[in-house]
Amino acid sequence: MVKPINTAEDLxxxxxxxxSRLKLLSYNVQxxxxxxxxxxxxxxxxxxxxxxxxxxxxxxxxxxxxSEYDIVALQEVDAGSIRxxxxxxVAFLAQKGGFPHWHHQQNxxxxxxxxxxxxxxxxHPVDHIIHHKLxxxxxxxGALQATFGHGDSQLLVLxxxxxxxxxxxxxxxxxxxxxxxxxxxxxxxGDMNCRHSQAQAEFAKQGLAVQAGNSCQPTFPRWKPKxxxxxxxxxxxxxxxxxxxxxxGVSDHLPIAIEIEIPEQLQNIKSLPEHYLN
Numbered sequence: 001m002v003k004p005i006n007t008a009e010d011l012x013x014x015x016x017x018x019x020s021r022l023k024l025l026s027y028n029v030q031x032x033x034x035x036x037x038x039x040x041x042x043x044x045x046x047x048x049x050x051x052x053x054x055x056x057x058x059x060x061x062x063x064x065x066x067s068e069y070d071i072v073a074l075q076e077v078d079a080g081s082i083r084x085x086x087x088x089x090v091a092f093l094a095q096k097g098g099f100p101h102w103h104h105q106q107n108x109x110x111x112x113x114x115x116x117x118x119x120x121x122x123x124h125p126v127d128h129i130i131h132h133k134l135x136x137x138x139x140x141x142g143a144l145q146a147t148f149g150h151g152d153s154q155l156l157v158l159x160x161x162x163x164x165x166x167x168x169x170x171x172x173x174x175x176x177x178x179x180x181x182x183x184x185x186x187x188x189x190g191d192m193n194c195r196h197s198q199a200q201a202e203f204a205k206q207g208l209a210v211q212a213g214n215s216c217q218p219t220f221p222r223w224k225p226k227x228x229x230x231x232x233x234x235x236x237x238x239x240x241x242x243x244x245x246x247x248x249g250v251s252d253h254l255p256i257a258i259e260i261e262i263p264e265q266l267q268n269i270k271s272l273p274e275h276y277l278n
Contacts, residue, residue: 019267021241023068023259026159026189026232028075030251032058032089036223052083058250059089063096065248066121069257072099073144073159073189074119076251079106081115090119099123105131105144107161118144118159118190124269127154134160135175136168143176143190148269155262155269156183160190169194170202177206180235185266188233191253196228209236217245219254230256238262 032055066072077089094102099121106117120126127150132143144159160176162169169192180186188210192199196215203210213232218225225245230253234240239261246255262269 020264021259021261022070023257024071024073024157024187024189024232025066025069025255025257026073026075026191026230027062027066027249027255028161028191028230028251028253029059029062029077029089030253031055031076031078031083032062032250033252034058034250055084056087056092059092060096061250063093065246066093067097067099069121070123071146071148071157071187072097072121073157074121075159075161075191077104077117077119079104079115079117083114090117090121093119094121097121101126103129103144103146105142105159107133107140107142116140118142118161120144120146120157120159122146122148124148132175132179134162134172136163136165136171138163138165138168141168141172143172143179145179149266150268153265153268154183154185155266156180156186158186158188158190160188160192162191162193164193166194166198169198173199173202174206177203177208181206181208184235184237185262186235187238187260188231189256190231191229192231193229196231199231199233203233210234211236211238211240213240213243213258214245214256217256219245219256221252222249222254223252225254229253232256232258234258234260 078084080086080088090104101122104117104119130145134141148155210233219230220227241259243258
């Protein structure tokens with residue numbers, strides 16, 4: 001039962017809680033393919049390179065529930081190629097989901113066939129964006145860095161997709177740790193391609209203090225979850241209110257969502273940066 005808001009004090013408390021909280025989500029979209037089982041990796045492999053009439057319907061379905069969140073990190077999205085009818089999937093999800101701010105980072109480009117990317121959707125203005133190429137013997141992994149807020153009050157958010165190789169992942173986790181270690185407030189979201197305990201151990205080696213949004217619910221594969229590949233890591237200066245792996249979607253991964261309480265000095269991230277006003 002939801003308690004009604006009857007007094008000015010209740011209303012003030014309600015508004016304060018809304019202002020001091022952020023809802024975030026990380027999702028490996030699988031380019032909107034919508035695999036239903038392991039055999040689809042073979043029988044439906046053509047969808048990785050050719051247009052598919054179901055793809056846009058899948059993305060539209062995703063956009064409906066993404067719209068509930070303030071910031072969304074996306075992996076395995078296409079920036080516009082033959083297989084998507086040259087539609088930038090990050091822009092499509094932003095438009096359908098009601099996100100005024102969106103950014104994509106293209107990590108691999110196979111001519112007109114595919115444009116593998118990370119993405120970020122935001123209800124609040126981004127102060128600046130940096131594209132990082134993550135280390136590894138095989139190129140094509142990246143971290144999309146978005147900074148919200150300005151001056152001394154900033155929140156750093158990373159959308160990442162790490163390598164399959166354990167050696168490359170260790171290097172990439174060390175690189176990510178170096179990016180955020182001097183920021184009091186940061187969030188790392190993405191497909192880590194490793195167990196939660198492995199990522200935690202690598203962060204600890206780098207001296208990075210983090211909180212795990214979720215450490216027990218698997219996210220892959222969607223039809224029979226076994227692996228904790230999709231993870232959200234939060235700096236110690238942010239309070240985690242809730243975190244859940246959501247049993248929905250049209251990818252081979254399940255999305256992971258988190259709600260955090262931000263300190264008063266970070267509440268400026270919901271206002272326009274100065275350079276937007278000049």
